[in-house]
Amino acid sequence: MNDAGVPLTPRASENAGQSGSDAGAQAGAAKPYRVLARKYRPAGFEDLIGQEAVVRTVSNAFETGRIPQAWILTGVRGVGKTTTARILARALNYELPEGSVKGPTIHMPTLGVHCQAIMESRHMDVLEMDAASHTGVDDVRQINDSVRYAPASARYKVYIIDEVHMLSTAAFNAFLKTLEEPPEHAKFVFATTEIRKVPVTVLSRCQRFDLRRVEADVLMAHLANISAKEGVEVEGEALGIIARAAEGSVRDSLSLLDQAIAHAAGPVRADAVRQMLGLADRTRVIDLFESLIRGDIASAFKEFREQYDTGADPVVVLSDLAEFVNFVTRVKIVPATADNVAFGETERKRAREFAGKISMRVLSRMWQMLLKGVAEVRDATRPAAAAEMVLVRIAYVADMPTPDEAIRMLEQNGGASPVAGGTAAPRTAPAAPVSSMQSSPARATSAPRSNAEPSARPQMIAPSPDAAPAARRI
Known part of the structure; x- marks a missing residue:
């Protein structure tokens, strides 16, 4: 077509000069691929x-x-x-x-x-x-x-x-x-x-x-429609991974879908998309999250090393872990968030379970530690070792009470040390009695160390004066 939109037809002299074989070759030539x-x-x-x-x-x-x-x-x-x-x-x-x-x-x-x-x-x-x-x-x-x-x-x-x-x-x-x-x-x-x-x-x-970012569920429907027109079978979970990785960009999502089709060379599966993007398996990220919540460092180390050996980037593993912490937090605040089809069925089901058991204090503390840990791992010369140390910090404070919780528990027990409850991994060391608190103001407001691991736990930061009352921990 010309600039005015009028269809252009080839000149008769040009058609006459073409042999039948040349015309057939041009008709049979493949058109350039358009992304x-x-x-x-x-x-x-x-x-x-x-x-x-x-x-x-x-x-x-x-x-x-x-x-x-x-x-x-x-x-x-x-x-x-x-x-x-x-x-x-x-x-x-x-x-x-x-x-x-x-x-x-x-x-x-x-x-x-x-x-x-x-x-x-x-x-x-x-x-x-x-x-x-x-x-x-x-x-x-x-x-x-x-x-x-x-x-x-x-x-x-x-x-x-x-x-x-x-x-x-x-x-x-x-x-x-x-x-x-x-x-x-x-x-x-x-x-x-x-x-x-x-x-x-x-x-x-x-x-x-x-122009706003496009929601993940809208992107998934758009990608599914295009996949049907292209005659390509794509798993729903794979579409969800692509939609989340695009971060609201339609062009990015289509480019990733184009790449996934070429990478899979057939039906597009979720595992192939994760491998293409260098992402960790979401189910394994959730297992890692559960190990950290229990304070089971050995299981957390084993799970992280298995993901690392299969090619997962330590920064990506911690980022996915932080994303799941954010998802559990949103489900805890707004339960309807778990109905978002952009997330897998397993992810939504387990997020509901964790949201019902984990307190907001624990989720917020884990989020802050992961946020700082991702930056540390990104700048570290040995990312895998740095990521393991981040996991150690998270696991060792999983069952640790906040300072105001520790003071309240001491007051309720008349100065005797309460056993750190929750779902933490059982400690082998027997609980030792805690001596009475000193009368100085500095000692009166400090949180006691856990009896099971007196030297391994990091010092907690005192909460702000306007902090909300402590929620029941897991």
């Missing part, structure tokens, strides 16, 4: 997933005729900023050959006169500029000079500027007058991942849309 992120790029507003607020606002604006002169789209990578900009350009210039559409519309059931050229970024009236490589005032001056001229064939001239935050200060200043009072036939669509770097003088002249 899934490009092949299934949305072409209309109804194809955008996870951006209902943007679609509704734009739809109402088009229906009421309240179309602004400039939009600015912001969000993380891969949520559809450039795609939305092209859809806006297509909606502004949508026309049918019979001339039944007289103005901008969001209802585009078929390809119009200009649609194909706009979607392929080759329409003469829809100009795309990458601000990362055109940052100077001269580039903006060219736009200011060309914006005065009417469009050649379309209804509007649309300027799409990607990564607009990369423009220089002088370039932004040169844009202000044109952006505030553009000709009626000109529209501007800006896209950026760094909205804070765009001057407020530019933001005040645009309608801003924040």
Whole structure:
């Protein structure tokens, strides 16, 4: 198709000059492969997933005729900023050959006169500029000079500027007058991942849309639909792993799905996706979590070493462990979180069990230790050894009371040391009596050491004065 959308047909002389074998060879030649992120790029507003607020606002604006002169789209990578900009350009210039559409519309059931050229970024009236490589005032001056001229064939001239935050200060200043009072036939669509770097003088002249991250369950449904169209069998658990790894980015999820299909060379299984991404088995991460909660360091060491020997990165193991701690915490606060299909059935079931037994104090303490431990392991020269030491710290404080809990337990027992309960691993050393507390203020407020491991436990940090009452421990 040409820029106006008219289908191009090969010239007769060219067809006559081709032999039958040449034509057959060209027909049989395989087309270049297009990655899934490009092949299934949305072409209309109804194809955008996870951006209902943007679609509704734009739809109402088009229906009421309240179309602004400039939009600015912001969000993380891969949520559809450039795609939305092209859809806006297509909606502004949508026309049918019979001339039944007289103005901008969001209802585009078929390809119009200009649609194909706009979607392929080759329409003469829809100009795309990458601000990362055109940052100077001269580039903006060219736009200011060309914006005065009417469009050649379309209804509007649309300027799409990607990564607009990369423009220089002088370039932004040169844009202000044109952006505030553009000709009626000109529209501007800006896209950026760094909205804070765009001057407020530019933001005040645009309608801003924040494209949100796509939820994992929505991504899973989208990936399942594409897998069915491609004729590829993908396990639901594998789709969940890909959706979580994409972190809300549609493009990242499609790229990972593309890679997983090539990696599996057949049905895509969860184990193959974990191996491709270098992730640990979620079931084994949960087993590691259970060993740490019990204070069973030997089992925790054995489980971690087995995962490490199969190729799991120590940083990834601790990160997955922290993610599961966060998931259990969310299930404890909002039980309906366990119904999220982005997580596996085993993961959801065991998260419910842990949430009913583990106190919020233990979960919060484990989260803080893992958060610090991940940074330590990432910077360590021997990551596996550093990760093991992090596991030791977590296991040894698993059954350790917080200072306020220890003081309350001493007061309830009349100064006698209570046995550290919970579900910790049984200690072999017999419990020894605790001497009466000293009368000095410093001694009166300190937490006693555990009798079973007097020298192995780290010193606890005193809680803040406004700390909530201690919850019942596991």
